[in-house]
Amino acid sequence: MINNLEGTIERMESRLQGLGFTVGDNEIIGASSPSDILGSAPAFTLPTSMMDGGPMAGAADEMHLGNIYANPQPECTIPAIGGSPTPNIPELFTQLKAPAMPSCFNVPRYLGGILNTGCFSLISPEGLAWIAQKTGNEPLDRLTRLVSTEEHDGFIADYPLHCVSSRRVFCPLPPQEEIVHLLHHFMDYFNVMFPVFRHSDIPFLFPGGQVDMRSQSPGQWASINAILAVAYMLPRNGASPETGHQKSWLFLKNALEAVSELYLGPPDIQGLQALLVMAVLFLAASAARPCNFLISVAIHISDQLGLGRAEDISALSVEETQQRQTVFWLAYCLDREISFRFGEPPVQNDEAISTALPMEAPTCGIYSMPTSDQPGSFSAFRSVCELARIRGEVYQHLYSASAANRPFHQILASVGQLDEKLQTWKKSIPSEYQPDSRGIAPFRQCPISLSLLHIHYTYYNCMIAIHSLIAARGINSAQDLMDDPGFSIQPGSLSNPRVLLSASLTSKAARASIKMMKYLPQDDISLGITMYYPTVALKTLASSIVRNPRDTSQIYNMKILDQAEAFLSSAGLSATSEGMKRLGKHCAEYRSVAERAMKESY
Template sequence: MINHLEGKLERLETHLNSIFNVGELSPIPDTPPPGETGPPALASTDPGSEDFDDSETEDPSAQQEPASASLPLNPVVPSMHGQYTAGILGETPCFYIPRCISDTGAGCNSGFSVSTEEGLDWVSRKAGPSHLDLLLGSMTSVPELTTFLPPRKLFGPFPRGELLTQLLQDYMEYFNVTFPIFTRAEIDSLFADNYADPQLHGPGRWTSIQVILAVAYLLPGSRGQPDHQVSALFMKGAMQTINELLLAPPDLWACKSIVVMAVGFLAMAAGHPCSSLISIAVQISNQLGLGKTAAQAGLSPDQVQHQRLLFWMVCAVDIEISYRFGLPPAQKEDIVGEAAPIDSPSSAYSVPIKDESGTFNLFDCSVELVQIRSQIIRQLYLTSAANQSFDQLLAVAGDFDQRLQTWLKKIPYDYRPDAGAPPPFRNLPGWSTLLFIHYTYYDCMIAIHSLIAMRGVDSAQDLISTHSPPVLAGFSNNPRVLLSTSLTSRAARASLALMKYLPADDIHLGIAYHYPSVAMKTLASSIIRSPRPAAEVYSLRMLYQAESYLSQKARDSPLEAIRRLWKVCTDCCAVAQRAVDSA
């Protein structure tokens, strides 16, 4: 009996080693090699074993290694919609397409394999991209790995007909403008025909369907209020495929769906899911080489640009998560520095210039602002930057302030933050992009100058009296760092004034919630450090005005982000008022 169990364990260990390619262990044969004698696998040397009746029947097929376990696991990486990189295994069974039916004009005596780039392109043109994804999924499936995955579950009914059309339209008009992850053609291919059948899609496509519907149910439209319960069901369906995405070969569908999932959790202020998901997206992005400057073989210029766009969207979400939750960016600095520039993906980012002919593209300045924010985190807030001296801090902060002012001058005056006049948000088709540009600029100003303002430096006299002469060289190139206290408070007040433009839908509001909350905490901190000057009294008045506005909004709106923001504002008002009273 004991030998019987040991034999089973040895065969199970051999089987697992062959699946996961662990070590260089030789399989333990079920029968002795020729020329050798030995006891059979089920023989027992225990004299008392005959008293036990082993009624188990050994399955002969279980003693043989599956043929697929000996194949190397080289994946096929889908590179773009309808175009794939050839990487099918030579040992993988494949089919040949005769030239006489391929419309290539070549002779009939030769054929080409369906697993080559030529064959995949032919299948895509003849049968459509959805069938190509199904073909690739069957060719690269690993039965030993899929057996560890539970079957996909449907947590709710999928929309059909007019409701589905409206949901997808809302997604493209409200969400995809701010986060251009999917193209219209990709949306159409995902939701064509019997899209709700999980057996027809690979893990990346199936997850994309789920997250698009989860986001669409949170957006405004003709449907009225957002449906959080239905949205949560589709997000739950997307989350159950995470293990499939990790085990499957990396592809664009997986990267896109994971980024949208990360944005969804970002709107909920859920730091741990955000950081975990964006790390996976960054890894897939780097494996696919989305940010490389050289165009990949077999891709059109539009497809290359879309891959680079996806790379920058991954970086933007990564930096946003780092800012909000105090985590280091998942993307490496050298990869961001080597990434290729991109063009605007849509005319929705072009805004007219007043009193001038032509337009200005908001997308280009957004990408540049993402790069500046990335450097701010790495040079001012990471652990390696925390040990720098005060003169180094002054120099770095002054350099970033100059970069921000240079960036600001590139924007037309009417759309520029700190312009003084109210920006024309509601009159623009892509007004949410301009709103987030303003919020991000003020957030960068607070991040740069609050490190100096907390040191109590308000003038050159403060530096001379409290610091050594080498420190004075830190602000010689940019004396604006001496105004850090006032610049921080002014940026916080300007950010707080944008609250009346907060989005009405829950997901955009959840994303924008961070900025006014940072502004409130900044003003409260400034009042606590110096509760007497008139500017701080004005800041306290602004906090109370924001608290009154948010209390009214919280009573009229079912959105959770408004209530969270109201609670933050109430706490900031309380601590600031106590500081003023005690002074």
């Protein structure tokens, strides 16, 4: 057996030597010191996107070719196999930007004779040098053209695959004056609620003069068109909604043309911002598949950028660190929202996150609310992120594939634990802003009303999701549990007595959501996102009536449905938008089913 093993090892060594690898020679590591090799590495010039206030300006002074790796700095960056001199790298490679290369071109370093972890890219200067060694310094003109920095009207391509996919233009950009007006509209209405961009980002995206597609990176081009797509969807004085929607769709198609480049190219925070804005547009249209795809690409880029890791932000400025955290948590909350609505598993894994919850959203006072019972102000942005975490746990423990076959006593225990977490979250909010607060009418206070409306709607929706599994089984008391032959009492199953009130808690949350319909926003994007919550509430209340139509409390629930239908069918709302019409149609259908169930029960 030992002879067979030795023979196998000899054949393996022979094969590796035939491929050009040095086997059993440890002198390749000691031939040059790390400092000598790093000192001989070519320098590079920072592109304009990383200077003059660009997204990575805080770290521009410290960057060089040796620190482009997210992992600890490798001991050797250029392979020196067999002690042969490293071939000269063409001068054009010295101008390359340093972002990480697409992972599909990565080669493990141990294959290059370097006893270290990590990878290097075949289409990086280091990778081309390695290929040149293996091919005997054969001409690499085609690869050279692929990674070369070509001039396009003064713009240096910022990623190596800029020639691979061409972008179609479905709608040319509007004149400069109209762009300025649309930008102000976007920042004043949309960006205050979804602060994905800073005010300092806009001049960089829209420089003076006409914007040319050929002079824009994929992230810039996608961000420009995504911003314009949102701006045309927002209500504007003197503008036709139909025309605005048509232009919005065309600019969204412009932005979608760059998605493949964003995915294949190096991670870009501008591309991440554009993907989040596009996902919000599709979320407003209740389009599940585009939402799931876009948020998956966004989280993939976020992970590559290291936005969820606290250890990757030490070299950045305070402003840049805060902005990166804000973008990360916006992506996180949107991921949980899409997961909750469409029943898909979330993309972002909580175990891969080490960054702390944000204290504030930058340049966005709408999330900083004055309080009367707490010192300072209330950070609504942090509270929204905490609630998103709870919603992720709700999906994982109650609605995921792994939770489908859990015994009922485990589900009962999970419902109790999740309800306790939700109530703890509620108590962390100042009393005047808590859901079910009767102190003041918070939604009358502008401009924080829309953010409070979203927080309250999300809370009630989470309450319905937690307790619906118990309420659907018709369990209203401990006696109902005892009468259930499939249930066995286990320690901890009834640690939270609120699980026995699941039916009433879901009905209460549904009634509160329906009563807030009078505060629904009127613009199509905000309405399209928010109308999901009252729709779920209407269905929940109608289901409660159908399950137990003889209960006297259902008379009051039926009255709530009647009031909701009358409100939504009023002349003022019936002509507002397609979203209101769709919500009114859902309400009429659910009320009709509930009314039929009550009539048939008597």
